[in-house]
Amino acid sequence: MITVENISKNFGGIQAVNDVSLTIETGSITGLIGPNGAGKTTLFNVIAGHFAPSAGKVLLDGEDITGLPPHELFGKGLLRTFQIAHEFSTLTVRENLMTVPGGQSGERLTDAWFRPGRVRAEEVRLRECADDVIDFLQLDQVADELAGNLSGGQKKLLELGRTMMVDAKIVFLDEVGAGVNRTLLGTIGDAIMRLNRERGYTFCMIEHDMEFISRLCDPVIVMAEGAVLATGSADAVRADEAVIEAYLGTGLKNKVAGKTVGAGS
């Protein structure tokens, strides 16, 4: 679905992403791991249109989407969540969901004046869609709570929920599991798997929790120092010498073979 061809991105003297090529297969849940500062978020930012790359190309189903702005990619079904959740804290959970899709007819003043019926019908449809998402993600208890009052984990779940308000094809998740308690992490993992199986979402997810990655992702792509180091099953990359070396090189001993790799968790 996604082909990344020789993408580089520098910030001044820092080569954050250095000649990365990879593919994300349709229907996969692809993991992206690597030590802090490896360039994972920067690569997401390039793919999702937040930064233009210094070099290289990104293709979506064969179409060149390099440098297209996020709202155009959104229209093509390419969505992303952020490492730091982006909720509207003064809106409720349901309202946060209902504000996602662009181009609602209620936003056009002329429609609100001359075609109030259409606006109302749209609002009913949006509300039904939001309630469906709330149900799917088991957010019923907090549906009318202000998003600013949610726990960190619930905010992550809401971020995932926002991607369900449109017909997403591929969703990029940046540390959706970080700082989330075990129970909620299970809920998030289940939701990702169901979206993948039942609704045909393709996912690419950055994560530091190896247990979570192993449960969900195949393949797993490992980045270090701006480059792709290894690609394979979770077990295969965990046993890869170069990968172990990259993690040890960051001073994080003992973590690779255990549950967690990387310092972000």
Ligand SMILES: Nc1ncnc2c1ncn2[C@@H]1O[C@H](COP(=O)(O)OP(=O)(O)OP(=O)(O)O)[C@@H](O)[C@H]1O
């Ligand atoms: N906007 C920016 N301006 C300057 N440098 C940046 C910017 N964004 C990232 N960098 C640098 O690029 C490198 C890669 O950072 P990036 O955030 O992509 O890493 P990451 O793999 O997502 O790390 P983490 O696991 O900690 O989230 C780092 O050296 C970082 O300091």
Ligand SMILES: [Mg+2]
């Ligand atoms: Mg990051």
